[in-house]
Structure formats: C-alpha cells, structure tokens
Amino acid sequence: MATVLSQSAVPLLLLAAAALLPLLAGADEASTCQAVLKEFHTFNEKEAVPYGGDNMVYFLHVPRTAGRTFHSCLLKQGTPPSQRCPKSYDHLRIDVHVPACRLLSSHDDFSVVQQLPPGTAVVTQLREPLDRFLSAYEFAIEGLRRAQGARAQQGLRGRGPGTGDVSGSVAAVVAARQVNKTRKKPPKPGRTLTDEVWPWSHLVPFFLQDMRARLDVLSSRPRDPAGHWVEYSTKEGRPYYYNKMRNVSRWELTEAEKPRLLPPLNPYDNDLVMPLAEFVHHPIAKELLHNGEAFQVLGLTNYSHWPKAEQLRHCARSNPAVADELKAFALQRLRTFSHVGTTDQLFPSVESCAASLGLPLDGHAYQGGGEVRGRRAAAGVCDRRFLCARQHMNNVRFGF
Ligand SMILES: *[C@@H]1O[C@H](CO)[C@@H](O)[C@H](O)[C@H]1NC(C)=O
Ligand SMILES: *[C@@H]1O[C@H](CO)[C@@H](O)[C@H](O)[C@H]1NC(C)=O
Ligand SMILES: *[C@@H]1O[C@H](CO)[C@@H](O)[C@H](O)[C@H]1NC(C)=O
Secondary structure (H helix, E strand, O other), X not given: OEEOXXXXXXXXXXXXXXXXXXXXXXXXXXXXXXXXXXXXXXXXXXXXXXXXXXXXXXEEOOXXXXXXXXXXXXXXXXXXXXXXXXXXXXXXXXXXXXXXXOEEEEOOOHHHHHHOOOOOEEEEEEOOHHHHHHHHHHHHHHHHHHHHOHHHHHHHHOOOOOOOOOOOOHHHHHHHHHHOOOOOOOOOOOOOOHHHOOXXXXXXXXXXXXXXXHHHHHHHOOOOOOOOEEEXXXXXXXXEEEEOOOOEEEOOOOOOOHHHEOOOOOOOOOOOOOOHHHHHXXXXXXXXXXXXXXXXXXXXXXXXXXXXXXXXXXXXXXXXXXXXXXXXXXXXXXXXXXXXXXXXXXXXXHHHHHHHOOOOXXXXXXXXXXXXXXXXXXXXXXXXXXXXXXXXXXXXXXXX
C-alpha cells in the first residue's frame, strides 16, 4: 500500500466528538445505538483487499476532491475500455454490460463494496474538510446556474448588462424569469448530468427553491427610479458603468452618481442565494456534507446502501462513544485501501496511486474505444501534466 495520507489528512476523519454535543441521551438511546452499531459490523462482511494485479478496483469518489480528474486522467486512461465498469454515478450498474469489469468509480459510499465481487481493492482521495465544504457550496451554486441557463448565470455573477442592479431588484426579476426555465437540451447519450448525481441531486434543487423565495422578496421591493450603477468591463477589459433602471451606460461616473455604484456581488453573501454562513448551519449541509468524508469511508452517508445508515449517523452525532468507535473503525478501514491520497497533494497522490495500481505514468493511455494518440483526450479536464505523462511516452517526464 502506498499511502499519501499526510498528517493534515488525519483530522479529516475525526468525527469531532467534542463538537458533537451529546444530547441528553438516555440509557435507552445508548443501548439502541450500541445495537445498531453491532448490526453495522455484521453488515460489513466485505472489506477492501490489497490490489494484486487483477482484482476489481473501486474508486470511492468523495465529492469535491478532484476525483473527476483523478478518475478521467489516471484511472480511466490507464484501463482499457473493455475493462471499465458501466458508469454508475447516477445509480449503480454492475454486471450489466461488462461482466468482468475491473474499474468502477462512483459517489457511492463504502456500503457499495458489499455489492461488489469479493476481493475488491479500494482507492480514494480525501481533502481538508473546510476546503471541501467551501468547494461544495461553490459547486452547488454553479449547479444552480447550470439549471437556470446562461442569462441568469450572468445575473448571479452580477456581470453583463441587462442583469445588474441587484439591490434595485432588476437582476432579481431577470433571474426569476430564468429560474422557472428548465433545461431544454437533453444530455448527450452516455453522459450523466452532474445535477442527477448525489449529493448535487439534493443540493441543487434545495438552492433553487431557496432562491425562489429570495427572489420573491427582492421583486416585491419598491423600485428606485434613479436605479443603481454596476461596473462591467468590455471585451477588451475597459471598465464601464451601466444603470439598468435608466438603461444608460457611461465610461465614468460623476461625483453625484458614485454613491449609487453597487459594490461587487459577494459570491458568499448576497441577496440572491443562501449565504455560506447560513448554509453551513443548515440541516441539509449537516446531512450531506458535515463529516462527509468519514461517513463515506464508513458507508454511512445519506446515499448508503445500508438501510440503517441514518440511524447510525444520528448516533454518531449524539453519542461520543459511538463517534469514537466509528472514527477508529474508519481509520482502520483506510489502512486497508490500496491508495489514499489528498487533494492538496494531487500530483504526489497520482504518482502514489499509479504505483500502487501498477499503472505506469509513461504507459499507454486509453480513450473511449481504444488507445489515445496525440492529445485528443485533453477534453479540458486533464492537467497537461497527466497528459504528458500518459500520452507522450518517451519525451516528457511526469514532474511538478
Ligand atoms: C415560477 O414558478 C412558480 C411555481 O411554479 C410560480 O409561483 C412563480 O410565480 C414563477 N415565477 C415566475 C417569475 O414566473
Ligand atoms: C436601452 O437603450 C438602447 C439604446 O441606447 C436601446 O437600443 C434599447 O432598446 C434600450 N433597452 C430598453 C430595455 O429600453
Ligand atoms: C438525503 O438527504 C436529503 C436532503 O436532506 C433528503 O431529502 C433525503 O430524503 C435523504 N435520503 C436518505 C436516504 O436519507
């Protein structure tokens, strides 16, 4: 096992027993929790086994850990198409088209291993929890924009004439019109929409619904006929000011106009979407994101294949003894993985994983139906360094 689990990664798994204020758990609850814990151990019949060259590899893809890059640029390119399992990000597909598949990646939690062939090796990437949370917030808002289409996207960003003037509620109305528009284009065949993938399948609709309520408030505010100025820039990068209410633009604002210039939209705290500070404490964030990595390694997420996951998560939050036991179990389980990397050390993690799985970085790179020639696989996702490593075999060393 080659593990890049650095010191900084260890706190990822701390279930933060101290922070999980014990409720006044009665003896009843404690014994119920102990009983559920026992069932949990019984459920976990299969554990990860070391990679031995031909067993199945499951990539436990924790959301927002650069897992897509990791999967597309390393694991997938190193695995011939005939050995890749069917895409399973929206739901698990096993033994359908590729009975002997050897590479599976998904956002499932560890509970899925119980449904995989015995002897499956597991690899994963972890990330500093605060970074991951922030990234999840940003990604959910991105999803909101995708769900709304391009114009509202500009409205949210507060850029582009016709959408600015947030506090004057014009942008709100523009965005509101867009909110009800659903995606018209069907996805390309074989592609999974991110918004249908857990946890975005819960988070994006959540933010959308919350936004509708905010927009109602904004659009009911009286409009100020003097409007507000919003700074934009031309394609060439020259700044200018636009007043949506008055439909006027200017290169410079007068002293009298300057007080009506809106500050840039703060992406983490604005009138249109739930601010980060509010989201952090929202029950849905607790359900889907807090301690998410630990719960995913444990197989106890909201997406678990084990029916009692929710109950045991509750126990972990309310009962420090259960939290401690689960934490120890998660750490012990991580030690059985064939690779554990960290997002903040992506390239060393890639090297380490490649070594663990016998995927030499100067080996063949496979795309869709065959071997990649040239740089076609770039697809905007893979860092040049991956491509150099896997595609330009002799010339360029994998380095950073
Ligand atoms: C969007 O749809 C909701 C319910 O479907 C409706 O109440 C609301 O008025 C609509 N908003 C706009 C701006 O059309
Ligand atoms: C804003 O003004 C431009 C010309 O300056 C005009 O073409 C456009 O139709 C106006 N837009 C609105 C919404 O009145
Ligand atoms: C997962 O969380 C979402 C959002 O809180 C919730 O709607 C859903 O019912 C949960 N699913 C399970 C299986 O607990």
